[in-house]
Amino acid sequence: MSTEPPETPEDAEPGSADGTPAEGAQVSEAEAELAAQRLERERIERRKAERQAPVEAGGKLSGTAADLLAAVRAVESGRKPAATVFEEERPAPRRPAPEPVRRTPAVAPAVPAAGAVEGVRGVLAQGGAPEGLAVQAAAVWGEGAAEVLRSDPWQLLRIAGVRPEQADAFARALLDTGADPGDGRRGRSVAVWLLEQAATAGHTVLEPAALADALGRQGVAEPEEAVQDAIAEGDVLVFQDALGEAGEDGERPVRVLVGLERYAMAEESLADGLARLMNSATERNGAGEEWERAAASAEGSAGELIRAVAGHGLVLHTGGEASSVEPAALLDAAHALGLRAWAAAHGPLGRARLAALVEGPGVATVGGLLSGAEGPGRDADGAWDVDLLVVLDAPQLDVEAAALLTESLPDGARLVLSGDPGVLWSVGPGRVFADLLAARVCPQVASRRPDPGPLGELVSGIGVGELNQVAAPGKEVVIVPVRDAGEAVHRTVQLVVDSVPRAIGVPAEDTQVITPGHGGAVGTRVLNAALKERLNPGPGRFGGFDPGDRVAYSPAPGRTLPGRVVRADGEGLHLECAGEDVVVPRERVESALRHGWALTAHQAVGCRWPAVVVVLPGDAVPALSRPWVYTAFGRAGRHLSVVHGVEQALPRAVAEVTAKPRTTRLPVLLAPQVPAGTGV
Known part of the structure; x- marks a missing residue:
């Protein structure tokens, strides 16, 4: 890795978070996804009825866990629980549901009746809330939306x-007696809101103590009672997951989660x-000797991957960018x-790379x-026609996406999950791939094919916690030191517009900037504004965009499609994304579209560009971790420039800051020797 003067290489996160469906005469992709999701959730709820036997364990619990189990028993017996429970941390604004499942034509979500929208608009205005929330409220509660909010503003x-302080202000304006922070309605709603925020941070469940702490930080005076009320109302579920073997007294330790x-x-x-796929795999999909000839x-x-798939319904495959030739084979x-x-693949660029190998x-x-x-297509039972x-x-x-994928596979089908375990985890809840790797319930095939060249050597080292100096005779890796945010923006623009095209031969349209966040002095907003001014200046006539602008389009939460604006008309903005024509309705432009010369590492996952400029300003230190650096640096195919202003924080993050833990239940649910608890 070379450190050189900053002039030239020779010398030197999403989209829409609201998930609101597009309105109009046609069913949008997001609407179809949400409609299909509802159908699938109904099927899952029917399955839930088969899983209602609770684990008989926990007799030796004490403290919060014992109080929680008492609350569970009270709910089971039809009584309201007694008195103590929990809470959680507040991670980040919530993103709505993932993508759905059915190939059959989806039914458009019911459009809220005009009367319902007008009625709730009046309540919102009375409480000082934005009237623009009326359509969402009417979609959630239908004709009774106005009455729901009058009776329980939280x-x-x-x-x-919507955040708690906004809901509090709304409640104060609507309630004659004022908004008491100790109001039980507030506690229940905040508990649910906190669990939604936790899902955004990747948790599917929380420890009771974590939820209790977070409720207290939100000003809930009796957090345990608030959780009990939420359980009694059915807003929050309690889980008792059996852990390990039973002791001498026959009691098995349990973990209580909400x-x-x-x-x-x-x-x-x-x-x-997953259990169904693992248990239903047969050799009907190709005789064993035919699989063996293919493997040989x-x-x-x-x-090895082919042999593993021949005899198993679920196989995990790990490796870097170069290993994608193995799933192709x-x-x-x-x-x-x-x-x-x-x-x-995760996105269209990954699809195109794989298609070139198949x-x-x-x-x-x-x-x-x-x-x-x-x-x-799908068969008569709604499963995909795949082996x-x-x-x-x-x-x-x-x-949610993983559940929908698995639910759509027929008995006897084989599923291979392939990926690089070093990259950032999903934007949504869970750590599916990591949990499966840790559970060891199926064959795992690790690729022995390393990513080539200095970039491959650099990224491989980061994956094991080492930020190594690598020899880069062709300027494959260049460090550009900067002193402050202003210099970081200046050098970034210089690299993209002039230095990388001139010295490396990669044009600006094939160079991607990656930075830790959207805000701040060197976030995506500032960098995109500076790059637009140099590369495609214009007045932003169409919702802030002009033809020729690079954009990041989020058709659904957690998915980002890099593209370019082609034109605008009455339908909306017309984009070209990985060779496909995409139309973003005008009402979705503001929420689903950002400029895309600069992206966050999460937005860039699954994509790869000939040249990448990673920007690390001094204020980026809290965001740095080994998975973040691994992901950002690994997006570069031929050249990586690092605009470096974090000094020793970078090697320290690579060596010491691993992925933040997520609380999930999947490993316990998969454990064959330990029956899992059921929701209450």
Whole structure:
């Protein structure tokens, strides 16, 4: 790695968080996704009825856990629970549901009646809340939305983007007696809101003590009582997960957790679906000797992957960018055996890279597969017509998307989850790939194919906690030191516009800037404004955008499609994203579209560019971690410039700051020897 003067290389996060469906005459992709999601959730809820036997354990619990179990028993017996429970931390604003499942034409979500919208608009105005929330409120509660908010103003927290202090102000304006912080309605709503925030931070459930602490920080005077009320009302579920073996007295230790039904049931559905696939795998999809011949003709670990898939319904495959040739070889072998095989990547750029390695068809994106826009048809039972599904970029699967994928596979199908365990985890709740790797319930094939060159050497070192100096004779890696935010912006623009094209031969349109966040003096907003001024100046006539602008489009939370604005008309903004034409309705432009010369590392996951400029200003230190650096640096194909202003914080983050833990239930649910607790 070279450190040189900053003039030239020779010398030197999302989209829409509200998830509101587009309105209009046609059903948008987001609307179709949400409609299909509802259908799938109904099916999962029906499955829940089969899982109601509680674990008989916990007799030796004390303190909060014992109080919690007493609350559970009270709910089971029809009484309101007694008196103590919990709370959690507040991670970040909530993102709505992931993508759905059905290939059959989705029914558009019911458009709220005009009367319902007008009625709730009046209540919102009376409480001083933005009238723009009326459509969302009417969609959530229907005709009774106005009455719901009058009787319980804190229900406003159920609308995405609303925070407790805003709901408090709304309640003070509506309630004659004022808004008492000790009001039970407030405590229940804040408990649910905190669990939603926890899901945004990746948790599917929380420890009771964590939820109690967070409720206290939100000014809830009796957090335990608030949680009990939320349990009694059915807003919060309690889980008792058995851990380890029973002791001499026959009691098995349990872990008590709380969560929202939506995420808890998705995690249980995922565990059920994975167990079904593992238990139903047969050799009907190609005789054993045919699989063996295919494996023998493949190279290295590709042959190991083919052999593992031959005999198992679930296989995990790990490796870096270069290892994608192995899933491609598996697909080609499956097609040669006459199997119906498909693969899905996180985004269109990943799909294009994989398609270039596969001889035949059968490559989609995860979002397109789940929405029905891409992929195989479905059989009479609603399952996909596939014998094998390979999912790349598996660390990006949250529990809901993973559950929907597994639920859509027929008995006897094989599922391969492939990805790099070093990259950032999913934007949504869960750590599916990491949990499966840790659970060791199925074969795991680790690629022995290293990423090549100085960039591959650098990124491989980061993956094991080492920020190494690498020899870069072709200026593959260049460090550009900066002193402050202003210099960081200046050098970044200089690199993209002049230095990288001139010295490396990569044009500006093939160079991607990656920075830790959207805000701040060197966030995506500032960098995109500076790059637009140099590369595509214009008045931003169409919602802040002009033809030729690079953009990041989020059709659904957690998915980012890099693209370019082509034109605008009455339909909205027309984009070109990885060779496909995409229309963003004008009412979705503000929430679903950002300029895209600069992205966050989470937005860049699953993508790769010839040249990448990673910007690390001095205020970026709190955001740095080994997965973040690994992900950002690993997006570069030929050249990486690092605009470096964090000094020793960078090697320290690589060596010491690992991924933040997430509280999930999947490992326990998958453990074959320990029956898992059920929700209450």
